Amino acid sequence: MSKPIDTICWLLDQARSLGADQADAVLFDTIDASTSRRLGKPEGLERAESKAVGLRVFVGAQAAIVSGTDTSQTALKELAARATSMAKVTPADPDSTLADSTRLCTTPPELELCDDSEPEPKWLAEQCQIAEETALAVHGITNSEGVDAGYSRSTICLAINNGKSNVFAHSYRSSHFSVSVSVLAGTGTGMERDYDYSSTRFRADLEDADAIGRNASARALKRLNPRKVPTCKVPVIFDPRVSRSLVGTLAGSISGGSIARGSSFLKDSLNEQIFASQITIVDDPHIIRGLGSRPFDGEGVKNEKRTIVDNGTLTTWLLDTRTANKLKMQTTGHAARGIASPPSPSASNLYMQKGVLTPRELYADIKSGLYLTETFGMGINTTTGDYSQGAAGFWIENGEIAYPVSEITIAGNLRDMFLQLTPANDLTFRYATNAPTLRIESMTVAGT
Secondary structure, eight states: OOSHHHHHHHHHHHHHHTTOSEEEEEEEEEEEEEEEEETTEEEEEEEEEEEEEEEEEEETTEEEEEEESOOSHHHHHHHHHHHHHHHTTSOOOTTOOOOOGGGBOSSOOOOOOOOOOOOOHHHHHHHHHHHHHHHHTSTTEEEEEEEEEEEEEEEEEEEEEOSSSEEEEEEEEEEEEEEEEEEEESSGGGOEEEEEEEEESSGGGSOOHHHHHHHHHHHHHHTSSOBOOOOEEEEEEEOHHHHHHHHHHHHHHTBHHHHHHTOSTTTTOTTSBOSOTTOOEEEOTTOTTOTTOOSSOTTSBOOOOEEEEETTEEOOOBOOHHHHHHHTSOOOSOEEOOSSSOOEEOOSSEEEOOOSBOHHHHHTTOSEEEEEEEEESSOBOTTTOEEEEEEEEEEEETTEEEEEEEEEEEEEEHHHHHHTEEEBSOOOOSSSEEOOOEEEEEEEEEOO
């Protein structure tokens, strides 16, 4: 079969002929290339091509999922037979169904997700060399933790058979370029580490490697000679590198699975105010060249831009078909799909809209507070909303960044944090989930 989409359509026909009432299938055809370097010496050069197929079949209300990497007709026939046999002996799950045919995408939008110009290994190696040499040339940078450059390109195919015909058969292609570097400043026990990276769909949009190196070294140098601070309650400013994690935590807390299980602190908050009134959060799967963009969701459902939080009010859950069925609602077009597991809800390009103040104006009136640049640890409990993270950053005194701080913990509760949140005007789209600089009026900073 000449085209990947033809392969999975043929697979669906085989499943139907073996007794499946309905079925869907996905295929990922992927190229990955990467190179790494440390202190001037190459550490790795890899290139891989792979195909993987996932098949989900339904026999009545019973379902099974199987996957494989062999796309020959013989292997696919065996895959279809195995999936159908498994479905016949699994427990019934009436909530697990295909999406309603009326909700399927008929004309996928063109989102400019694929750059076909696969880079030569030499180009990847040059990006590593430039980024690391630029960083190490900065006075005060004493070591490198390594630099990586990578490229991937995938064809993603999805086909659906509702028991009568193949009602959906579409594919799209995506690519990804990245360069990252991590360096150390200082010596001995006084060394500090930081990093920078760029990640884009198209090579032309990638940040220059020398700028990535300079940014990493500048960040590391700023962290030298950190101080400890006493335990206190103060305003906390979240740098965009960490502010986006709050938006990501929101996405996990309003995912249909968490809501259906009753395991989210927001389970009773639909159509309630959970943020300050100036906060709006949007999920938009159709941003041109967006890192989280997709023309349809993992169940073939037509997706669209949605305001998740509107002037502080939570307007929707993130739902796929199964969680929507459990909650007696409609899918919101947020299904994501791998080859070996059922669809589950996932955001696409999720971002908090910018505010009106500059980052400097956001902390100009703070007499004593924290400018947060890094968090670590697993201290976010989305069942209770309790938030506790190891942290590092800079201390604010009289509206100015005064000195670096480390070995601290920040703590609060997400309900309070969301309601106390003020965004700056510096929103940029560097990731799939983005937020501007944020201010939270009061958090506990645990230090000495």
